[in-house]
Amino acid sequence: MEMPSRTVRILHIGDGTLLATDVAGRIHLLDEDLNLLRSSLVVPDGQPIYAVAVSGDYVVTKDKYGGIGRWSLPSLDLLDHIDATRLCDDSLMPGEVPSPVVNRGLGILNDKVYVNNGYLQLVVIDLPTFRVERIVPSMSSDYLEWFDFGHPRLHAVTDKKGQLFLGDVEKQEFPVRVQVDDHSNLHRVVWDHRHERFWVTQDQGAGETGNKANGIVTLTDDGRVLESVAFATDDVEVMTFSPDHRWVYTGGFDGELYAFDNSGPDLRLDRMVASFPHNINDFTISDRSDRLFVLTQDGVITALTPDGTRVARNSFRHQSFWDLQADPGRPDRLLAAVDEGVAELFVERTGAPGEIGVRIAAQHDHRLGLTRRVVPLEDGGWLGVTRENLAFRAGPDGALVWKAAPGGRLSTVSVDPDGARALVTCNIGAYELDVETGETVDTYEVDNAPIWAGTYTPDGDLLLGGRNGVLRRVDRDTHTDRWVSLLGEEAYCKRFRFDGDRVFVLGGDGVHEIDPATGTVLRVYSELLENTAEDAALVDGRLYVTTYGQQLGVFSDPRPPGTAEPEMLGLLEPLPDFAKVAHAVRSADGTPYLLVGGRGGWLRTYRLTKEGPERVRDQYLRPVDPGRLDRA
Numbered sequence: 001m002e003m004p005s006r007t008v009r010i011l012h013i014g015d016g017t018l019l020a021t022d023v024a025g026r027i028h029l030l031d032e033d034l035n036l037l038r039s040s041l042v043v044p045d046g047q048p049i050y051a052v053a054v055s056g057d058y059v060v061t062k063d064k065y066g067g068i069g070r071w072s073l074p075s076l077d078l079l080d081h082i083d084a085t086r087l088c089d090d091s092l093m094p095g096e097v098p099s100p101v102v103n104r105g106l107g108i109l110n111d112k113v114y115v116n117n118g119y120l121q122l123v124v125i126d127l128p129t130f131r132v133e134r135i136v137p138s139m140s141s142d143y144l145e146w147f148d149f150g151h152p153r154l155h156a157v158t159d160k161k162g163q164l165f166l167g168d169v170e171k172q173e174f175p176v177r178v179q180v181d182d183h184s185n186l187h188r189v190v191w192d193h194r195h196e197r198f199w200v201t202q203d204q205g206a207g208e209t210g211n212k213a214n215g216i217v218t219l220t221d222d223g224r225v226l227e228s229v230a231f232a233t234d235d236v237e238v239m240t241f242s243p244d245h246r247w248v249y250t251g252g253f254d255g256e257l258y259a260f261d262n263s264g265p266d267l268r269l270d271r272m273v274a275s276f277p278h279n280i281n282d283f284t285i286s287d288r289s290d291r292l293f294v295l296t297q298d299g300v301i302t303a304l305t306p307d308g309t310r311v312a313r314n315s316f317r318h319q320s321f322w323d324l325q326a327d328p329g330r331p332d333r334l335l336a337a338v339d340e341g342v343a344e345l346f347v348e349r350t351g352a353p354g355e356i357g358v359r360i361a362a363q364h365d366h367r368l369g370l371t372r373r374v375v376p377l378e379d380g381g382w383l384g385v386t387r388e389n390l391a392f393r394a395g396p397d398g399a400l401v402w403k404a405a406p407g408g409r410l411s412t413v414s415v416d417p418d419g420a421r422a423l424v425t426c427n428i429g430a431y432e433l434d435v436e437t438g439e440t441v442d443t444y445e446v447d448n449a450p451i452w453a454g455t456y457t458p459d460g461d462l463l464l465g466g467r468n469g470v471l472r473r474v475d476r477d478t479h480t481d482r483w484v485s486l487l488g489e490e491a492y493c494k495r496f497r498f499d500g501d502r503v504f505v506l507g508g509d510g511v512h513e514i515d516p517a518t519g520t521v522l523r524v525y526s527e528l529l530e531n532t533a534e535d536a537a538l539v540d541g542r543l544y545v546t547t548y549g550q551q552l553g554v555f556s557d558p559r560p561p562g563t564a565e566p567e568m569l570g571l572l573e574p575l576p577d578f579a580k581v582a583h584a585v586r587s588a589d590g591t592p593y594l595l596v597g598g599r600g601g602w603l604r605t606y607r608l609t610k611e612g613p614e615r616v617r618d619q620y621l622r623p624v625d626p627g628r629l630d631r632a
Contacts, residue, residue: 001036002315003028006299006577006600009052009104012284013073018293020301021049023577023600025063027076032291034301034314040076047574051106051115058127062106064550064574066098066118070130080130084118089135092119100549100573101530103160104187107147107169114169116144122172139165139174148198150191154221156198158186164200166223176223182210183490187252188239192218195265197226199248201236204467211468211489212449216250216260218267227267231258233409233427233450233467238283247306249292253279254409255387257294259306274308277369277387297599298339298370317623319601320370324535324581327376334583335382337371338363338601340624342382342394345603353589358605363622364398373412375422383422383435385410391424391433404438406431412495414455423462425454430464432476444479446472453507455496457516465493465505471519485519487512492532499538506533511545525555527568535582539592539608542569546579546596554612570612576602584608 005022013019017037020028025046029037049069051062058079059071066084071077084098098118106115112133113125122138125131138144140159147169148156155169162181167174180186184203192199198219205214206228213230216239220226234253241248241262247270248260255278261270278296285292291311294302298318304310323337324345336343341364348357370387377383380396389410392403408426415422415435421442422433427450432442444451446464453465461482462474469491473482487493487505494507505512510526511533526533530549537544538557543566545553554570578599585593594613597603601621606613 002317003036003299004039006318007295007301007314007316008048008050008281008299010282010284010293010295010301011052011054012286012293013054014287016286018284018301019052019054019059019073020295021052021061022299023048025049027052027059027061027071029076030301030314032286032293032303032312034293034303034312036314038076040071040078043078048102048577050102051104053106053108053113055108055111055127060106060108060113060115060127062115064100064102066116068113068115068117068123068125070127082125082130082132087117087123087132087135088119089121099530100551101143101160102549103143103145105144105146105157105159107149107157109147109149109155109169112170114147136172139167139172139177145185145187146189148189148191150193151198151221156189156191158189158200160185162186162202162204162206164189164198164219164223166198166221178219178223178225180206180217180219180225181214182206185235187235187237188250190239190241190248191221192241192245192248192262194245194262196221199239199241201239201250201252202228202230203235205230211466211492212447216248216267229260229267229269231269232256234279237280240283240285242285242289243287244289247289249273249283249285251280251283251294255279255296257283257292257308273306274304274310276302317625319621319623320578320599321581321597321601321603321621322371323373324583324595324597325374325376326583327380329378329380331585333376334595335374335376336581336597336621337374337384338621339370341365341368342371342374342384342398343621347585349588354587354591356585356587356591356593356605358595358603358617358619360603360619360621362398364394366392366394366398366400368392368403372410375413375415377415377435378419383413383415385413385424389426391422391438393435393438402438404433404440406433406440409450411450411452412454414496416456417458417460423454423456425451425464427451430454430462442476444474446470453493453495453505455498463496463503463516465496465507467492469493469508471505471514473516473519483519485514485521487521494532495535497536502538504536504538504543506536506545508532511536511543523558523566525553525566527553527555527566528571529553534578534580534598537582537584537594539584539594542608544582544584544594544608544613546575546582546598548578550574550577550579552579552582552596552606552613572613575604576600576618 005024025043047063166176202214237252251257282295303312327333408428491509532548580598
């Protein structure tokens with residue numbers, strides 16, 4: 001039986017079973033062959049469960065808004081639930097509401113549950129009675145990400161701002177604080193009892209390698225850094241020890257699972273165990289160390305042996321929108337980058353003058369894996385880049401014309417004003433490819449850092465945005481910088497959007513509008529946005545922004561530059577799942593609509609009014625057939 005909703009966390013709980021949580025607020029039990037044994041009942045208004053811990057016969061969970069649940073492990077029945085809005089003390093401002101966020105900070109020690117609420121406070125709950133004992137200030141001013149109680153005397157806690165805290169969670173005393181990552185998440189901290197040291201993951205890195213490479217750091221129990229190994233160019237999400245601490249498995253958004261050999265005191269990366277076509281989102285290991293379980297962000301769980309042999313996979317049918325672009329010759333024809341190939345959609349304006357319809361006409365499976373970005377071409381075909389690090393061109397009928405592997409982990413693709421060259425960005429720089437043949441005609445290396453977004457200006461220059469928040473305009477002929485702009489160390493660049501002569505950069509820290517002539521930041525749209533700004537559309541003086549935090553934000557758009565700051569006019573949350581794309585269209589009489597889509601293959605149509613977006617309709621792409629992956 002396939003999973004009913006996308007899985008977001010997995011945990012091996014012994015006796016040959018795994019516990020899984022999902023985006024609908026349910027929990028599930030699976031065997032080691034990934035057969036679904038039992039599921040909890042449907043939870044009304046269930047939210048994604050991003051934190052889970054098990055103690056005795058209880059499962060404790062935390063959802064995206066900070067709601068805390070206690071479940072029976074034998075039956076999977078929900079026993080108690082404390083709503084996030086009530087889980088607070090009297091120190092809050094009137095009308096303050098919990099902040100939604102993807103975080104995993106939840107620990108159980110001596111029958112006490114320690115967890116952030118949705119207001120950045122630390123809550124202590126008695127597990128047997130599930131009564132709140134106290135709510136106290138957190139050791140961190142940000143969300144907590146992980147608790148580890150493996151040290152014989154010390155407790156370790158990490159947060160989403162790169163900090164490691166060592167001390168006593170029961171006394172709320174943490175005399176040691178270490179900045180392990182310059183700015184971002186420490187998703188895991190684990191005490192290594194074999195060599196008496198802490199292991200910590202990094203998301204962005206620190207020092208000279210910050211925002212360029214990141215990985216694992218080891219520290220003494222007084223907070224002194226011992227060693228570090230930077231092997232990733234994206235978030236490191238997981239780190240799990242084998243039961244005997246002989247091996248350490250780690251990986252993340254690069255989609256690669258690594259094994260460290262912990263037989264000796266040196267930090268030694270032994271091998272890459274396996275690679276996956278999606279981001280690695282979670283990981284667990286059997287109590288016998290003979291089976292590894294990898295969860296990728298598409299909701300698929302894969303079981304494999306320590307040598308990387310795949311032995312089982314659950315049958316979840318995944319799908320997602322990653323990009324949505326209009327055909328330049330036919331604006332009613334939209335091309336979508338999806339989990340397997342490219343989908344064609346048509347905006348239909350027949351019927352009532354103020355209404356539209358969206359028809360999903362075709363899904364073209366190129367058998368090249370997840371398509372990250374797509375660009376329509378004048379002949380009706382398209383260019384794309386995939387998670388399998390391939391660039392490709394397809395004809396109007398969807399048939400492949402060419403595919404190429406220029407090198408590196410590919411991120412974005414765009415076409416120059418002449419339609420002759422394609423700019424492809426990756427984790428080691430950028431390439432220009434010949435649109436007709438796919439051959440590499442030029443290469444660009446910038447700061448020895450990943451380039452996560454790139455595009456052309458109308459006159460043929462390159463705009464390159466880095467993981468390090470550095471944005472530059474490059475002369476294509478000379479490779480020299482016309483200007484360089486630092487958006488901010490947390491403002492990593494993921495996408496460019498144009499609106500006439502205006503340029504918007506999307507990514508960390510919201511949306512930045514820049515002056516393309518100078519690189520000057522004109523405005524920043526970021527208020528109340530959680531996590532990465534994924535896409536944006538400017539419609540009738542308002543900027544609509546979708547985020548990785550399942551949000552749709554609405555901002556005023558002050559003109560001319562410098563006259564006022566953007567004002568947040570509204571925030572719709574939560575959306576069905578991670579929101580990746582936003583595209584504006586109009587009906588026959590000019591009524592504006594916004595199409596928003598994302599993980600889960602959903603596409604939501606909003607009518608845009610003065611009062612705000614009005615939800616009209618939800619549509620879904622055809623899910624990817626797991627059997628198709630088996631045959632690939």
